[in-house]
Amino acid sequence: MSEINFDPVVLTQSLVKCASITPEDDGALTVVENHLKTIGFECYPLNFSGNNSYEVKNLFATIGNEGKHFAYAGHTDVVPIGNESSWKYPPFSGKIDGEKLYGRGSEDMKSSVACFISATKRFLDKYKKLPGKISFIITGDEERDSVNGTPRILEWASKNNYNFDHCLVGEPTSKHEVGDKIKIGRRGSISFFLQAKGIQGHTANSHLAENSAHHLVNLLNSILEKPLDEGNENFLPSSVQIATIDIGNTVQNVIPELAKATVNIRFNDMHSSDSIIQWMDKKIEKIFSKLENASCTYTFEANAESFLNKPGILYDIISKSISDITGKNSTPEQATDGGTSDARYIKNYCEVVELGIRNHTLHKVDEFVYTKDIIKLEKIYFQILENYFK
Ligand SMILES: [Zn+2]
Structure with missing residues (x-):
C-alpha cells in the first residue's frame, strides 16, 4: 500500500x-x-x-x-x-x-x-x-x-x-x-457504421455487376458536401469525420459487393442524435433510392448528446x-x-x-x-x- x-x-x-x-x-x-x-x-x-x-x-x-x-x-x-x-x-x-x-x-x-x-x-x-x-x-x-x-x-x-x-x-x-x-x-457524438451493398462481378464485365464502392463514395461526398452548421455563440461548428473506409478487396479484377465506412460526427446544440440520424437517412435516400441493384444499411452508436x-x-x-x-x-x-x-x-x-x-x-x-x-x-x-x- x-x-x-x-x-x-x-x-x-x-x-x-x-x-x-x-x-x-x-x-x-x-x-x-x-x-x-x-x-x-x-x-x-x-x-x-x-x-x-x-x-x-x-x-x-x-x-x-x-x-x-x-x-x-x-x-x-x-x-x-x-x-x-x-x-x-x-x-x-x-x-x-x-x-x-x-x-x-x-x-x-x-x-x-x-x-x-x-x-x-x-x-x-x-x-x-x-x-x-x-x-x-x-x-x-x-x-x-x-x-x-x-x-x-x-x-x-x-x-x-x-x-x-x-x-x-x-x-x-x-x-x-x-x-x-x-x-x-x-458537444455530442454519434458514429455511423455504413455498409453499401451492390452486385459482385468481374471488373471486365461491369455491366453485369453493381459496384458498391462507387455508391459509397458518392454517399460520403454528399455527406461532406456542406457543413452541418456554422456554430453559434457557445459552440464550434459541428464536425463530420470519415474514420474508416473498408472494402477489403484482395484482388484487382473483382467488383466488390460490399463497401463499408465509419463516420463520426461531433455535433453542437443545434442538433441531437435523432436529428443527425434523420439527416443521414435523407443522404442515403438521395443516393440510393433510385438504384435498383444497390442499397445502403447502417448501424450507429449514439455516444453522447450535446x-x-x-x-x-x-x-x-x-x-x-x-x-x-x-x-x-x-x-x-x-x-x-x-x-x-x-x-x-x-x-x-x-x-x-x-x-x-x-x-x-x-x-x-x-x-x-x-x-x-x-x-x-x-x-x-x-x-x-x-x-x-x-
Ligand atoms: Zn479525462
Missing part, C-alpha cells in the same frame, strides 16, 4: 504509479479511498457490471450530514500508453524531472483528483465542523465505455438519497494557464475563486469544445462545471504536468470550497 501523503504533487505521483489503463484499476481507487478515509469520509467502493459492458470499479465517498452538498467528479482510469519505448520515462513512474511530473494520466486527470483530495483535507483541517456536505464521485471507466461508471454511481447515489446541489468535474480544461478556461457544456449548462451559482463561485488565487479580474473562457466527458451524465442531476489543469499533453506520449500547476490548481480548489461554504 502506498503511503498516506496529502501533498498534491506526491499524491499525483502515487496515483500515476498505478497502471490503471482503462478499465483496469491497479490500486488507484484504493489510493483515493485510503486518503479519504483518513480524513473522515465514508467510502463506498462500487463495482458495477452488466448493461452489455464489462465490470468496473468505482468509488463514492461522502462526508457531512446537512447543508449544501458539493460533489467533485473525476476518473482514475487512463488511456493506453501506446509505444512504451517512445516514452522518455516509464509511463507509470511518476518521474519528476525539473518542473515536470511525467506519466500517463498525470494530466488526464490524476493530478486533479489529487488536488481535490488535498484541498478537501486542508479545508476540513481549517473548519473542524464542516458547514455542509462534500462527496467524491470517482470512476474507473471514463475513457472507454463509460457505462458502468459515472452513470451507475449517480443512480446509486440517488437511490441512497444522496442529492447533489452542485458538481465540479476535474477534467483538464485550462489552456495557457490554470484557471483561464472552464467548460460549461460539451449539452449546455447556463452559468449559475457554481460558475460564479468558480470564477471568483480563480480570480482570488490568480489575482486577475478576467473571467475564465466558457468553452464547450473537446471530446465528451462524464459531465454529460451529471448535468441531469445538478449544475455542473468542469475545471482542471492545462490541457496540452493528454493522451500523448510523454504526458506530463508542471508541478507548479498542480500547486496552483490545489489552491483554486481550496478557494472554491471556501467560497462555496461560507
Whole structure:
C-alpha cells in the first residue's frame, strides 16, 4: 500500500504509479479511498457490471450530514500508453524531472483528483465542523465505455438519497494557464457504421455487376458536401469525420459487393442524435433510392448528446475563486469544445462545471504536468470550497 501523503504533487505521483489503463484499476481507487478515509469520509467502493459492458470499479465517498452538498467528479482510469519505448520515462513512474511530473494520466486527470483530495483535507483541517456536505464521485471507466461508471454511481447515489446541489468535474480544461478556461457544456457524438451493398462481378464485365464502392463514395461526398452548421455563440461548428473506409478487396479484377465506412460526427446544440440520424437517412435516400441493384444499411452508436449548462451559482463561485488565487479580474473562457466527458451524465442531476489543469499533453506520449500547476490548481480548489461554504 502506498503511503498516506496529502501533498498534491506526491499524491499525483502515487496515483500515476498505478497502471490503471482503462478499465483496469491497479490500486488507484484504493489510493483515493485510503486518503479519504483518513480524513473522515465514508467510502463506498462500487463495482458495477452488466448493461452489455464489462465490470468496473468505482468509488463514492461522502462526508457531512446537512447543508449544501458539493460533489467533485473525476476518473482514475487512463488511456493506453501506446509505444512504451517512445516514452522518455516509464509511463507509470511518476518521474519528476525539473518542473515536470511525467506519466500517463498525470494530466488526464490524476493530478486533479489529487488536488481535490488535498484541498478537501486542508479545508476540513481549517473548519473542524464542516458547514455542509462534500462527496467524491470517482470512476474507473471514463475513457472507454463509460457505462458502468459515472452513470451507475449517480443512480446509486440517488437511490441512497444522496442529492447533489452542485458538481465540479476535474477534467483538464485550462489552456495557457490554470484557471483561464472552464467548460460549461460539451458537444455530442454519434458514429455511423455504413455498409453499401451492390452486385459482385468481374471488373471486365461491369455491366453485369453493381459496384458498391462507387455508391459509397458518392454517399460520403454528399455527406461532406456542406457543413452541418456554422456554430453559434457557445459552440464550434459541428464536425463530420470519415474514420474508416473498408472494402477489403484482395484482388484487382473483382467488383466488390460490399463497401463499408465509419463516420463520426461531433455535433453542437443545434442538433441531437435523432436529428443527425434523420439527416443521414435523407443522404442515403438521395443516393440510393433510385438504384435498383444497390442499397445502403447502417448501424450507429449514439455516444453522447450535446449539452449546455447556463452559468449559475457554481460558475460564479468558480470564477471568483480563480480570480482570488490568480489575482486577475478576467473571467475564465466558457468553452464547450473537446471530446465528451462524464459531465454529460451529471448535468441531469445538478449544475455542473468542469475545471482542471492545462490541457496540452493528454493522451500523448510523454504526458506530463508542471508541478507548479498542480500547486496552483490545489489552491483554486481550496478557494472554491471556501467560497462555496461560507
Ligand atoms: Zn479525462
